[in-house]
Amino acid sequence: MKAEYINPFIESTINALKTMAMVSPKREKLQVKKDGESAMYDISGIIGLAGGVVGSVVLSFPKETAMKIVASFIGEDVPDVNKDVLDAIGELTNIVAGSAKKIFYEQGHHFKISLPNVVYGKDHKINRARDVPCISVTFSSDAGPFAIEVSLKEVQ
């Protein structure tokens, strides 16, 4: 995975949160993961990428961050992590992946995206195959911290 492949996802994440939820995230740490295993926050939206490049993008949030983002998105307080919150995190993941797809398309890389699955569970981990490079980026924001993880490889 080329390092520059992460940039469309960073850009799309920042734009999507600004537009949808009036949250302005700041990029913090970028890390290349070699063992393919990651401890995630409480709620992780996952979308598969398939075509000229193949892989996945994960947006992962502590439940407090997710609730604040979704409250701002829907314009009212959310009492707990209910289905509206999980659906909104799925929709946000969909927007980020779809927006990154457009940027890749302009650069000559064509792929399609699947539908989002949103995992909800304290201390869940996500494992990927050892031969698929993964880049993790953490963000800070008014709504709290969150992270994205992108793993992809070009299809020969």
Add this chain to the structure above:
Amino acid sequence: MKAEYINPFIESTINALKTMAMVSPKREKLQVKKDGESAMYDISGIIGLAGGVVGSVVLSFPKETAMKIVASFIGEDVPDVNKDVLDAIGELTNIVAGSAKKIFYEQGHHFKISLPNVVYGKDHKINRARDVPCISVTFSSDAGPFAIEVSLKEVQ
């Protein structure tokens, strides 16, 4: 989602487990999920489907079932849910999705598959959008129970 769309995944799951791990699963309950939210077992392999149909397939296992399947697959005891177990569940998910893809192709439905993400966490749930139908199938086997969940829709 047409009910017959589940059959290639059931067939591929049974074949993959027989071939890889000499485990012969028996299909138990088939259920259409309407709310999009599912409580999963401890370990869930997820692959996205994208193209003429779009969605995902999830194979979910209690950790005891996963360890027995992987022990049979690699031919030695596995002491715990280590990276080998998670990688093998990812590979199994990949084989099931790839094999189902071939069956769909022969029926005129073309899609590509992403790379597997394997979620590991007690009591994790997976949420999908309300407008995406999902079919859940449980299996029993010598290695213990497990389940598959397929959500997909045709792209207009």
